Amino acid sequence: MRKRALVVGLGIAGMSAAIGLRRAGWTPVIVERAPERRTGGYFVGLFPEGRRAAVDLGIAGHLHTRNPERAAGADSWSVDRRGRRRPALGFLDQPGEPAAVLRGDIEAALWQRIAGVEVRFGTTPVEITEGTGGVRVLLENAGTGKQYRESFDLVVGADGMRSSVRRIVFGPDEDYLTMWNAMICAFQLKEQVPSYEASDSIIIARAKRAVCVFGLADHAPTALLTYRTSDIQEQFSGSRVQRLRSVFSGMDDPVARHVLDSLEEAPEHLFDSVHQVKMPRWSTGRVVLVGDAAWCMNLYSGMGATSSLRGGAALGAALQEHPEDLDAALDAWEAGLRPFITRHQRTARLKQQMFVPSSRRAEALRSVLLGLVRRIRGRRPATKVGGRQAPALSGTST
Numbered sequence: 107m108r109k110r111a112l113v114v115g116l117g118i119a120g121m122s123a124a125i126g127l128r129r130a131g132w133t134p135v136i137v138e139r140a141p142e143r144r145t146g147g148y149f150v151g152l153f154p155e156g157r158r159a160a161v162d163l164g165i166a167g168h169l170h171t172r173n174p175e176r177a178a179g180a181d182s183w184s185v186d187r188r189g190r191r192r193p194a195l196g197f198l199d200q201p202g203e204p205a206a207v208l209r210g211d212i213e214a215a216l217w218q219r220i221a222g223v224e225v226r227f228g229t230t231p232v233e234i235t236e237g238t239g240g241v242r243v244l245l246e247n248a249g250t251g252k253q254y255r256e257s258f259d260l261v262v263g264a265d266g267m268r269s270s271v272r273r274i275v276f277g278p279d280e281d282y283l284t285m286w287n288a289m290i291c292a293f294q295l296k297e298q299v300p301s302y303e304a305s306d307s308i309i310i311a312r313a314k315r316a317v318c319v320f321g322l323a324d325h326a327p328t329a330l331l332t333y334r335t336s337d338i339q340e341q342f343s344g345s346r347v348q349r350l351r352s353v354f355s356g357m358d359d360p361v362a363r364h365v366l367d368s369l370e371e372a373p374e375h376l377f378d379s380v381h382q383v384k385m386p387r388w389s390t391g392r393v394v395l396v397g398d399a400a401w402c403m404n405l406y407s408g409m410g411a412t413s414s415l416r417g418g419a420a421l422g423a424a425l426q427e428h429p430e431d432l433d434a435a436l437d438a439w440e441a442g443l444r445p446f447i448t449r450h451q452r453t454a455r456l457k458q459q460m461f462v463p464s465s466r467r468a469e470a471l472r473s474v475l476l477g478l479v480r481r482i483r484g485r486r487p488a489t490k491v492g493g494r495q496a497p498a499l500s501g502t503s504t
Contacts, residue, residue, distance in 0.1 A: 108133045123396050131426075139265070142227055143217065152411055153412045168218050169211060175323070195483075200408070234261055234271065262396060264396050264399060275393045286382070290378060299365070315331075329369075347366075389436045397414040403447070406461050407451065408457065
């Protein structure tokens with residue numbers, strides 16, 4: 107009989123894991139808290155490791171990328187305190203030349219690939235109990251309140267930074283979430299900031315607060331508001347829009363005003379505190395965590411989607427290599443993946459300073475460093491990172 111796995115979460119990590127499991131000869135069943143599949147979403151950069159994982163998972167041909175055409179780097183702008191715009195290095199100018207996508211682009215490609223996999227919406231795990239040779243899970247239907255028990259050979263928690271699987275099996279969130287004293291708000295703009303080209307990217311990085319607009323080739327831009335705060339709990343009280351208007355008051359710039367006005371019209375947005383998930387081990391017995399549930403590197407790292415794709419593909423590969431030994435498969439999977447995760451969790455602190463400087467001094471240093479890098483890049487041709495080129499994806503316009 108084929109082994110059955112319960113995958114909790116229909117995001118990038120969950121669907122990637124389901125594809126990997128099916129390739130390894132397992133039968134995955136996905137449960138999702140939401141009543142239907144999410145679409146759209148904010149800007150995501152897909153790095154070489156993520157593009158290779160997309161090929162491994164068989165979704166590269168379905169994944170639409172949205173890199174704007176490059177014009178001597180002039181489609182990315184920074185705005186200084188005097189309101190002057192200058193050519194700048196943008197998110198897509200990082201080493202590895204990430205592909206620009208929306209979260210929904212990746213999920214749509216994965217959704218096509220999991221055709222035939224059973225998906226139960228409005229369903230969450232309530233209890234997870236491991237017994238001899240299997241895991242008993244108490245599931246609840248949100249619509250009817252009905253609860254029922256079912257047995258699986260493996261449970262995969264892919265349900266995000268505040269994972270219910272992690273809470274049930276490993277312990278409370280406070281044991282694993284590290285505090286970063288920062289907030290983010292990401293959403294889609296209805297239209298580009300006036301006086302900028304449709305696919306331009308714009309960065310206003312001030313001490314302890316920043317506004318970013320990510321331009322796309324064939325889609326309205328997405329925006330990111332981020333700021334530092336010493337009182338995270340207070341940020342969730344009252345109106346989110348009024349909270350953000352208060353935080354960004356005094357940033358008298360047309361870009362900031364346009365983004366804040368657009369937030370009020372946005373059909374949906376992500377507003378949350380910033381954390382990383384640090385765990386000594388990502389599995390116990392027949393329960394394993396993947397993606398943000400296991401190692402959330404946070405938005406500043408830029409590696410969330412990449413690591414989720416890679417984690418799901420690698421899990422399937424490890425189960426294929428150790429078909430009769432689950433412990434050996436999970437050990438090999440974690441040993442191969444953890445150095446990559448640890449490295450990018452560490453560099454996220456530096457990237458945070460690039461997104462939102464911690465002080466006026468850090469703001470000035472950031473400006474000098476990025477200006478120097480831009481001048482150096484302008485004097486020599488680009489080189490391939492590590493001497494290799496990651497596989498291209500369909501629709502990539504770079």
